[in-house]
Amino acid sequence: MTYEPVIGLEVHLHLKTQTKAFCGCSTEFGQEPNSQVCPVCLGFPGSLPVLNKTALDYGLKVALALNCQIQEYTKFDRKNYFYPDLPKNYQISQYDLPLSKNGFLEIALDGGKLKRIGIRRVHLEEDAGKLIHQEDSSLIDFNRAGIPLLEIVSEPGLNSPGEAHEYLTTLKSIIEYLYVSDCDMEKGSLRCDANISLRKTGQQDLGTKAELKNMNSFKAVKEALTFEIERQAELLNQKKTVVQETRSWDVKNLETVSMRTKEEAQDYRYFPEPDLPPFILSPDKITEIKKTIPELPRDKMLRFVKDYGLSDYDAKILVATLKDANFSEECIRLYSKNDKKPIVNWLIGPILYEANSRNCNLSDLGVAVKDLIGLVDFVERQEISYLAAKSVLSEMINIKDSPANIIQKKNLAQISDIKSLELQVGEVLKENPKSIQDYKAGKGNAIMFLVGQIMKKTGGKANPKVVQEILKRRLSNA
Ligand SMILES: [Zn+2]
Structure with a gap:
């Protein structure tokens, strides 16, 4: 049975702002743990978030570069879940009225043909803190909590690991041109999750998908997708069901392993963030941002x-x-x-x-x-x-x-002087009688070997063109 992979990607980008998304804390990477925190990003009761204007501008810039429709009216929502790296027990994100929707990115396929990949939405949110796991305990650094994140969600329009790789490379290149993120996967400023399902070739309906996480490079994304295609195909061939779940890429054993069954949107009890007003994005504002987009x-x-x-x-x-x-x-x-x-x-x-x-x-x-x-x-x-x-x-x-x-x-000027080159050619011919025979027997390559010998003798200084001419003449007379 042949299957068609259907892949969608979710990219999270750290925006290169000086301060966090909703407070004045610095976003500088690599500082002393928990030195860049305040009551707002630590979720203290009574603290109030204020949206970072630069984060909004950067988000709009990316959305416009990805041909998205900017929503005139946009708001933030609370995504509720309980995890040690999330001090407020909710993340400020965007649910039903994201910054922008319905864009596209064109990727070049082998042979240069372009394929248009839909962008479902681009929205703003904040990052969580970072857990550092030790042998018998875990530590937490909240410096990252509250750093502005841009989530870019593609439609499931990619059909091979190679296309997914090309999508990521193309996207990264555009983001770098916009100068809004470092896109450094090692520092976590660009992260990517993937959804993948298989369907019988020619079938319209989508199969059950798995979500892949913890891929730390574009190469890992490609490898994890390749592994997952084989895993799911094997299940389908054995008439077993693919479970909808989140799977983690194990870079050591080069396999995906089950993390948890996939949450649904209702599990997060989204509701509007009451501490931030909705935002109205005027056409003037959008025109102003458009002007800052360079040639892509x-x-x-x-x-x-x-x-x-x-x-x-x-x-x-x-x-x-x-x-x-x-x-x-x-x-x-x-x-x-x-x-x-x-x-x-x-x-x-x-x-x-x-x-x-x-x-x-x-x-x-x-x-x-x-x-x-x-x-x-x-x-x-x-x-x-x-x-x-x-x-x-x-x-x-x-x-x-x-x-x-x-x-x-370094005395590297090329020797084009025929007299001195004639001498060198003479010596090399004397040392390599076999190559002369080969050349006469019709092996044209033998002449390149002789040119190589002369280049070696002259420390790369002989003019190879002149050498070749001399050789040709002398070999045909020999
Ligand atoms: Zn803060």
Whole structure:
């Protein structure tokens, strides 16, 4: 039997505000436990919440970027449940009148086709405290209690773990462009839960779903979904029922385990938060927020393709983060040739490699745009080899010097001088008679091996093009 997975994602984002959602406590990460608390976020009797305006603005910004309809009239509700990390015994959230509804996010499928995923709602709420479990006891830190959270709920419109991964990557990229959250899963500022059910291929009705929690990376989301598809398919094949429940991802054993049967909305006894008035969002307010939304990744990608002749693939890599996009665009604009391919190849090749291996953005490498362009020009004029240029780049990052100085200091200028190269070629041919035979027997690859030997002999300084020409001539005469 073949099944179609039906997946919906719930993403929780910490908004990057200075203070908490309903009080003036700091939101700074990593401070002394319970040092950022007050009567409001500790739920003392008689304390009153006041909504943080920046949290509301950030929430609206995300909702608009996700094409949601902003609700003119919105209110907060109490979601009641009892848990040690929840000092008030309720969480201020939004129930029937959320900030926004009915948006969508477009994700790129393999092959570049776009798929539109519905966004059911985007609403504001507050985070709970953090429990730290020890061997024989648990500790509680309330610094996190009251930090503004944005909940982004997708429709169950994703049909594979790969699509779920693409949705998360695309969403994260947009949020980073909006500059409203760190999106750091390790610090818990981006968290994701997933709903998943299976149905027979072609069937309309949804199957029974499980909710997956405690996935600490996008990779874990993908793995947990993959595991869950197999688990549910096995149950269905054996004609057993899938139980509606919440399951936790066990990262050690790579499996999901049952946590509890799923609560229904009525279990939370939602009712309107009496200490906060409803909010009316005027069209002027929405227009004002709209103006603060920058060009988003997808639009930027399309513009890079149109304006600079980049491929979709290259453009998508370069616009993944706003910092990289800005840095790349400056390099491409200032590169003087009409054909931007050489600078683009360096950006998505060696420069991105250096940034990835340092886990930083391109601009954080500390290399000036003009120096990068200078380096690419050296290669294009064939004054240094590609191999040598890569080592110059590493040196530029390490000692912050110009490419010209490094090339001179390290004596890396390319040998294009035919006379000296002829000598080197002669020696290498003498040392490798087998390769000459191979070449004559029709093995074209043998010539690349010989080029490699000469590059080695010259410490990467020989001009490979010239070497190849000499080799070809001498081998056909040999
Ligand atoms: Zn507080």
